[in-house]
Amino acid sequence: MLLIHCPYCGEDRSELEFRAAGDAHIARPANIAAISDEEFADYFFLRDNPKGLIYERWRHIHGCGRFFNAVRDTVSDKFVMTYKAGEPKPDLSPAPGVAPALPADSRPVETYEATEGRAE
Amino acid sequence: MTGANRIAGAGRLTPAKTARFSFDGRSYTALAGDTVASALLANGVHLMGRSFKYHRPRGVVSAGPEEPNALINVSRDTARSQPNVRATVQEVFDGMKVGSQNRYPSLSFDLGGVNDALSPFFAAGFYYKTFMWPKQAWASIYEPRIREAAGLGVSPTEEDPDHYACRYAHCDVLVIGGGAAGLAAARAAALSGASVILADEQPELGGALHFDTGAEIDGQNGYAWAQKTARELVGMENVTLLSRTTAFGYYAQNFVAMAERVTDHISRPEANAPRERLWQVRAKRVIIATGSIERHMVFADNDRPGILLASAARTYLNHFGVAVGRKVGVYTAHDSAYEAAFDLKRAGVSIVAIIDSRMRPGEGLLEQARSLGIEVFTDHAVIATSGRLRVASMTVVPNGGSAKRKFTIDALITSSGWTPSVHMFSQSRGKVAYDAATGRFLPGHYVQDCVSVGTCNGTDDLQAILEEATAAGVKMAAESGHDGAAAATPAGRNLFAWTGGMAGAAYGAGPDDSVKAFVDFQNDVCAKDIRLAVREGMHSIEHIKRFTTNGMATDQGKLSNLHGLAIAAEALGRGIPEVGLTTFRAPYTPVTFGTLIGHARGDIFDPTRKTPMHAVEEANGAAFEDVGQWKRAWYYPRAGEDMHAAVNRECRTVRTSAGYFNASTLGKIEVVGPDAAAFLNLIYTNSWDTLKPGRCRYGIMLREDGFVYDDGVVGRIAEDRFHVTTTTGGAPRVMHHMEDYLQTEFPHLDVWLTSTTEQWAVIAVQGPKAREIVAPLVEGVDLSNEAFPHMSVAEAKVCGVPARLFRVSFTGELGYEINVPADYGAAVWEAVAKAAEPFGACPYGTETMHVLRAEKGYIIVGQDTDGTLTPDDAGLAWAVGKKKPDFVGIRGLKRPDLIREGRKQLVGLLTKDPNIVLEEGAQIVADPNQPKPMTMLGHVTSAYWSENAGRSIALAVVAGGRAKLGQTLYVPMPDRTIAVEVSDMVFIDKEGGRIHG
């Protein structure tokens, strides 16, 4: 069970109190009625599903009820940070010369690629 | 006498304390502190089970949780019965009944043993290759037979009368494992001032010190030091010491799940004591001190009862005072087996010979063996054993040679080395690294705030272990904010190193295909099976594992994984690290369902929600149905009525007189603020600006993709105040959906949302007599059609109670919905009942509500829609504001797929035979004689007998449905095909006059 820091309550609380709410920093277009099918698909359907850091929304639904943003590592599940809705997206790309947050060999060994090389 | 093999003066149990138990109906005496395994061994019983696939006779292999063979059924009474218990872990209590498993008719004569003779047909992968055809036979014939023949224990059939507890705990430092390393680490952390939880799976702490009598710490015997240190820890306020507690799961952010066995070792537990307790611990730091597990030697017929691990034999002797045999052979690739042999010899047991596959055993061992009079054969192998229910001989050859020597034995102890227990580390998502020098996987890259110490970290020398553990305790305490008094490092000395040994098959274990050299005892996987898997093209260790089932039994391959990997690597011609380990998964050892469920069963499995009128409805004999967590009155049967009769009567009564209905579960949200109307304009497809205070409107809510999400009536109480209703099931998610948009997309709007579902009790009064029933109870509202027409709302007093009165209808009749504060719900309900009585009106339940609304074609979101219907599909296009610049779903509605021709649309269906009621979910086709698979046009969403229409009615989604009005379609069922005519959705009062009555 994850521990999540609610930026509004200022407390680390158990995952049981929260609900995940999808990717963050995807603004609803102001002119949504006028956008193209492709733009709508980009806005509503398509997500990156990154391996590593993901920016996502959570709601402290059984606490203060507020939606907020979080940066989570999809490999370790660790929360890197949380911040209030509306605050700018933090830049967490590693500075030059600094090792990335994840080890190079962090892939799970059970994948086909890990044991067989690239699938062809 | 507590068994012929109990050696006077050996072990730590007290001879005066005995317990009686039975095994397969035969009575035995044990000593207090015995496990089932040690007690049976004391009585000369090695045969404790049958293997999974071949039903081979099996004895105990280990003395710990890694046991693959000795799985037993333990019971106190018929309800308290648990299968698949490891005899090596279960402590004996007085009166315990133990049964063997997976045998018929008896353990020593098992008909299933024929599988062993047929074993060529049961090669690896046989599940996948055999029984592939015909498909139906799999479910009806093959699978039940295989399960019968190859089962583990039998589940108890009675409800478990025990109860299970759970506890959440926080600590600075959690130490997993209470051997030398864990104790030293816990002590150091505790002395630094950290709050410490130390968990160990055994009844007494000490880990390997149970058997390793050669270990000395601070000048005393290691086991004695462990008990002294444990007592010291128990006496410290900042320490929680949990014995009989297995850490079985390591989750994100140092969240560790542990199972504590509270009463399984007690003869007569207190009635209120939980059987087991689930601990969920959040630790700032975790110290993993899980030790190592000894591996067996892989050689021909290495699975006979009486063949077991050297460390197990040592545990049985040094802790339980039990000799595993009288003429013991030793087969090893590791020094530690010599210590076992020496201990046994000194206790008076004959050591027939030590067979060592290595050229050169550790320093001094040969001299010591010679001085004890033990013959040692280095560079030799055991290539065969004999003995059906107990090993009787071993056949020995020089490695690579063929000159056989046969020895008579009654037990054979083996060791091929020690596997560090990296399970917990690996579960923490740490990456293991292969240490080529010592041939083992050790903790490599850490992901969480934890550290491994002791032999699970590859630290072998006892002094080094104690230094590493003490330093880790101090460091972890400091990292969690405590750097008080540091502990002195204890001084330790041990006799053998844990490194060395071999992994894989020994000489003589193949490649002959007929040799059964077992790698995984519980799943009957032999070295040849792994080679076969490689020959058949499995090159990934994950594929090999699944093809052979190696490591997939309840012991999860604690003995077998490294052997299997080494054999696979050899067959593949690759190195062990290139082949790679399979993933370690929770639970470390099996956990009972009771432990995981805890108190959450029966009535408190899930919360039950009851309306304020529940008790009155119950007294009136209502039958209830579960709607989500709600208990709702389903129908109100009168004497002699079944459900059908009651519903028909209720339906007739509502349309001829009136009925009243408990609608309290309806979701309710109070939307308040200067921008309330603007907000609703964005959330609903309808326009709300034109709705005047005192009026209501039916609203539809979409998701952004254009599909119907929820619906309900919204009443405008004031300019800045709306009373929103939602579906019963949709209330929480609609609230969440609204909050989401309000907080993140439309935060500029000044609106407050409050869930009021449980604040209002709602009584719907429906039918031609509704006004006459309601009027005498209402103060402050003129109920005439002119003053209070359909779709009105007013704040009023009902029965003297402040109320919101709606004139709305979900039946198509004249209707009112009385909202009163929940505490008054029951009283007002009873007042309505009294007022209704003179009119012959009756209460009606959810079933009647469903029929009446279907008679009018009113949809239920979630029943008639399924998340793929647009308002137009549902016939509700009129509710979408055409001139609105924006609302949630406005763009989704224009997607090409949502505006194309031929979408499924809601329509009515009339069966040609009016007496046939369709089945909800049934598929609809145009031509019932077309070849299969048929083209399906849609499905039935609602179907009822309508007493008022005198026939069956149904709603359905049908492709291009509204263009098919009057056409005949077909509903194919298993036993017949039902012809139906497509109709509109209104079956009663098509003109709709009654609602305005």
Ligand SMILES: [Zn+2]
């Ligand atoms: Zn909060």
